[in-house]
Amino acid sequence: MNDRSVGVEIDATAKWLEERGIVGAARLLRRVAHQRDEAVRQLGLRPSSHAHQVVGGECTAPRDLDAAAxxxxxxxxxxxxxxxxxxxGWVPDPNAKRLWRWRDGxxxxxxxxxxxxxxxxxxxWYLWGPPESCVGEWTATLKNDATREADRLITQHLAAMAEVRR
Structure with a gap:
């Protein structure tokens, strides 16, 4: 990894992913952050950590265009x-009989x-999800059956949440 900062939130998320054995996703997140930093540099934009500059002893706010971009x-x-x-899809956690998946959480x-x-x-196999979703719901005895059932339950939950938002 480069010595350039990728941001506190991104680094914390990447470390969280690594702790759960999701090393590939952590690398991807850091790589995307570095690509963003490089694009910001190439476009001449100021990163948010340098959101103001000192000109003649006074602080000035960044241009709105830079912040929006x-x-x-x-x-x-x-x-x-x-x-x-x-x-x-479902990514195994090496520390336990556990799988992780991202789908809106x-x-x-x-x-x-x-x-x-x-x-x-x-x-x-039992399924847990983000707040206001499945909390320890039994899915199946076998892993393959459990992942299919979990995907069905997640899809059903996300559809219900979308309907509530309307």
């Missing part, structure tokens, strides 16, 4: 990253043995 580039980069992460599919005291009434 940088914000648009960042939104494009984030959308591109989210699209690539969604296409990746992070989803977790993990394997648990039957233990009614902990809320696992059947042995198999």
């Amino acid at each position: 940088e914000a648009a580039m960042l939104r494009t980069d984030v959308a591109r990253f989210q699209t690539l992460a969604e296409r990746a 992070w989803w977790e599919l993990s394997y648990h043995r039957r233990n009614p005291k902990d809320g696992y009434h059947d042995t198999g």
